[in-house]
Amino acid sequence: MAGEAGSGDALVGARFKPDPRLLAQGWKYRFVAGGPRLLETTELYEQLGFEVLAQIVPPESVVDECEGCRVIVLLELKMVYTRRRSQTEDRAENLDPEAA
Numbered sequence: 177m178a179g180e181a182g183s184g185d186a187l188v189g190a191r192f193k194p195d196p197r198l199l200a201q202g203w204k205y206r207f208v209a210g211g212p213r214l215l216e217t218t219e220l221y222e223q224l225g226f227e228v229l230a231q232i233v234p235p236e237s238v239v240d241e242c243e244g245c246r247v248i249v250l251l252e253l254k255m256v257y258t259r260r261r262s263q264t265e266d267r268a269e270n271l272d273p274e275a276a
Contacts, residue, residue, distance in 0.1 A: 191239040192233065210253040228257070231257070
């Protein structure tokens with residue numbers, strides 16, 4: 177049902193506006209999540225070689241006019257952005273014995 181959230185999922189049907197400053201810095205907006213799903217997906221993206229940024233959802237990012245949606249989102253969920261690590265970061269991490 178639209179507008180419901182559960183176990184870390186974003187509200188079904190809710191829309192969010194990505195931060196244009198982050199997009200300009202090469203970040204790609206992925207999704208909004210919380211709880212165990214947030215942890216699982218950020219770890220997965222990191223294992224795939226991405227930098228991951230999880231930010232609290234700013235009020236201006238909630239596109240829909242649903243006040244209940246705004247409250248739930250602001251209290252529980254984060255916007256997730258990713259970008260590929262640079263090759264120099266990848267090489268340095270592979271050379272660092274403590275990074276493994």
